[in-house]
Amino acid sequence: MNTNILITRPEPENALSCAFVRQCGWTPVPLPMMSITPLNSPEQQAAIRSQVFCLDEFQFVFFVSKNAARLALEYIDECWPMAPINTQWIGIGAGTTELLKHGGLPAISNPGNTTEQLLEWLKPVNMRHSKVLIVRGQGGRPALADGLEAKGAKVTYLELYQRSEPSYTAQDLLFLDPFELIWATSAEGVENLTKLAQQHNVDIFHRPILVPSERVRRLSAELGWQKVICSNGADDQSLYLATKDLLGRT
Known part of the structure; x- marks a missing residue:
């Protein structure tokens, strides 16, 4: 079954993770949540x-x-x-x-x-x-x-x-491809995504969000995310294993 994953890394890592996700047989949806x-x-x-x-x-x-x-x-x-x-x-x-x-x-x-x-x-x-x-x-x-x-x-x-926090419009979100889960690799990225969703009244807080550590998991839960999974790492392989485990349980 194909799965669409929102990838929130900053560039150039976002493009690399998107390529990795495609190799895994999933569909990446790029939306960098931080600019470097x-x-x-x-x-x-x-x-x-x-x-x-x-x-x-x-x-x-x-x-x-x-x-x-x-x-x-x-x-x-x-x-x-x-x-x-x-x-x-x-x-x-x-x-x-x-x-x-x-x-x-x-x-x-x-x-x-x-x-x-x-x-x-x-x-x-x-x-x-x-x-x-x-x-x-x-x-x-x-x-x-x-x-x-x-x-x-x-x-x-x-x-x-x-x-810095990237700037997106409501139209950017409107034309974003659908996605079933989110890869978030930093606390700042989660905070920026939370602010963006609240600013444009986009209800994505029920989507599973994979985060790299227990610290970021706790922060995400405090921000209102309802299904936060700790991948125990921000690298693609850790996120891949956590995604495979999640999809196997759903």
Whole structure:
């Protein structure tokens, strides 16, 4: 049976997930719920390059998303003919880590998919006085930095992009293809979708919505979503397995 799935990732991940969904035999309905814009003014790029040239000063570099990894790899390739060898590269989530590996960095990750699981995984690691760089977008969650600083690390941010809420009209929603369930991969994406549906009086809150973590599941329920399923990961494979399980039960 064909299933239409609303894909809410930002681009370019949205197009990649849509292609994956088609390979699974389902029909994707793209509706990005977040826009990613690289910081690209001359002043911003100069400041970023200055930080990237200092990568060898950090014992640990964390990448919080695929967008952070993708943009950072471009700067690293430009600034470092060979990446620093005494730095531990860590991606949050399987997709981010695989992207880093594909880009030539020997990245590792914890078995889980959330910041909280990553911090739990790092409990045995002595990070006191370690210099840590967190690669992210502007204004991200402070949970990772707070947790690392509690371990005695000195944390610096490298911010490469800004997130914004996309603008859709009632007509955009009217002509959207029908869908039976939703893939939502971040709390901000769920919040933006909720606001959009409420703004245009679109009743989709009874549709199953797959979210990446228990934190986002709780938030979604508080926002009024009636059937929230935790996929235990924001990567396509985790969402695929959760979708297969859901469809097998319906």
